[in-house]
Amino acid sequence: MTSGKPNPWQIAALPMIEPEFLSGVLSEASDIALIVDPEGVVMAALVNETGSPYGSLDHWIGKKLTNFLTEECIPKLDRILERSSRDEKVQRVELNHRDKVVWQYPVRYSIHPVGHSERAILMLGRDLRQVAETQQQLVQAQFALEQGYEERREYDARYRMLMSVAREAFVLVSVADGRIRDLNDAAAHILGAAKDQLQGQPFANEFKDRGRAEFVQNILALALSEVDAEVTIQTKRTRNEVTITPISFRAGGARMLICRLEAGTSEEHASDKLSDNLVRLFRHGPEAIVFTDSNGVVQSANDAFMRLVDFAHHVDVRGTSLAEYMSRGQIDLNVMLDNAIKTGRMSAYSTKFCNDVGVWTAAEVSVSYLNKRSTPTVAFVIRDATRSEAMRTPAQGSSNMAGEDVVDLVGSAHLKDIVSQTTDVIERICIETAIELTGNNRAAAAEMLGLSRQSLYVKLHKLGIQEKQDGD
Structure with missing residues (x-):
């Protein structure tokens, strides 16, 4: 419903703004206000002084605005000036400014023509740095999220591969409800069912005469004991004896049990x-x-x-x-x-x-x-x-006992004969031992004794060992 009165915005009945108030209105209505002639030269520049980080832009006046734009934004300004010269309407444009190299910031401008003769344009800009920083934070958060997803997929792939190739049987059980959260193929084989059939089922139901709450608490007590503990029970499906070795840990704040299953007799465990x-x-x-x-x-x-x-x-x-x-x-x-x-x-x-x-x-x-x-x-x-x-070094007096046989020969034979007989005995023992160790390999026995092969053959013939070996 309208009052029927004429709209002052349509009939240009709005009172004229005095020049001393115009600059304040423009600076408050925007962060940056620029008047640019058709050649792109800055005729005037106003900055919102309330918390503005820009400082004074007086050095822009009389210079082309392209001097203070990044390279990719210069064509944008040229198109705006060209369309303005043809009286085509331009609403908004985003330009990235640079000033003294290190001062760079994005600004969104609304374009307004000023006069018909000079064809100058008024550019009212809003600082987009806060928006750009927010967008940058969102992009970084997105990258971090994607990286987290990739790491999670990588860890999940490692976990799945480890579970699939592990020869030992493992079952992950939730302590809160006693249900199977995951297991590998080896554990499913021991329990006598498919993996999909066992996941989500109460772990206690897979064993004979076991209550869910009591069974899980007993396994948890074993896992928390200071010494390695295990329990041997019978499976319900296969009727086999299974030894369970539990380990307790937390995942996402929830307490879990990883149970290693070993099937077999006590003899196998002893092995x-x-x-x-x-x-x-x-x-x-x-x-x-x-x-x-x-x-x-x-x-x-x-x-x-x-x-x-x-x-x-x-x-x-x-x-x-x-x-x-x-x-x-x-x-x-x-x-x-x-x-x-x-x-x-x-x-x-x-x-x-x-x-x-x-x-x-x-x-x-x-x-x-x-x-x-x-x-x-x-x-x-x-x-x-x-x-x-x-x-093994002989103690004092033992040499007399070891040499009793030699002492008995003294007086009944010359020293030369006694030495010759004892030498023959030692040679015989050494040669026979070497031949036995080498499996009757004469060349190896000669090298072991430090003799030439010919010398060994001479001693074998002298001691009668050669004839003995041939006779055997």
């Missing part, structure tokens, strides 16, 4: 514990343990062996031949490998090992041939024999 104990013995035992292939090439060695040969890292010995560290080299290795492969084991073999700086250490080696696999493995257990040799 697993034995394996763990053997691994600990290999890693922390005082005796050097080395595993090689059937040719004596080192596959793995423990820290005790690294200390024996004085190497810093396992990589330094992996792939090398064990013969490189023994006093008689390949001869010692061949003797041990031949006897171990032939009989399955060799109880004790005396040799010496050399470390990286050339220090020799006496050792006793036990060898086992592990051939129940596609690639046979030989295990060497090496004991430091330095202390054992010291303990």
Whole structure:
């Protein structure tokens, strides 16, 4: 409903604004007010002084406005001036200003023609820096959100891949309601159902004679105990004995249980514990343990062996031949490998090992041939024999007992004959031992004894060992 009176805005009945008030009105109505001639030269510039960060713009007057615009905004101003010269209406435009290089800010202008003759335009601008900062914050928040989504998808992919390839069976259970939140294929196989069928179901329902609340609380108590605890129960679907080892953790403020399931008899669990104990013995035992292939090439060695040969890292010995560290080299290795492969084991073999700086250490080696696999493995257990040799040194007076047989010969034979007889006995023992260790390999036995092959044959003939071996 209207009063029927004429509108003063339409009939231009609005009182004229005095010049001294006009500048104040324009500065309050906008953040920046500019009057620009058809050539783009600034004729006047007003700034809202209330909290304005711009300062004075008097140095703009008499200069082209393009001097204070960024490069991408200059074509915008040229189009505005061209359309204004043709009396075409231009409503709004956004321009980015720059002043003294470091002073840059966006401004949204409304364009108003001023007069018909001079065709100048009045540009009333609103500062968009706050809007631009808000937009920038939104863009940064969007980037951060997208990055968070990407990280979440990455972690989810890792988690899914880990659950799918893990051989051990795992079930994630919510403590609040006792339901299965997730599980892998191995756990589904043990429980006797598909993953989709088990997810969301009460965990206690998968076991025989178990109440939901009591069952979850008992598992939680095991998880919170200071020692490793487990419980063995029977599954409802497969009727198999399953051992549950729970671990408690929090996710998103909710308490969860990750339960490792192990199916099998107590003998299998004992075997697993034995394996763990053997691994600990290999890693922390005082005796050097080395595993090689059937040719004596080192596959793995423990820290005790690294200390024996004085190497810093396992990589330094992996792939090398064990013969490189023994006093008689390949001869010692061949003797041990031949006897171990032939009989399955060799109880004790005396040799010496050399470390990286050339220090020799006496050792006793036990060898086992592990051939129940596609690639046979030989295990060497090496004991430091330095202390054992010291303990075996004869005590005072024991030499008389060891030499009683020699003493009995004194007076009944010449010294030369006594020495010759004892030498023959020692030679016979050493040669027979070397031949036995080398599997009747005369060349290897000669090298072990430090003799030439011809000298060994002479001694074999002299001591009658050759005829004995041939007769056998």
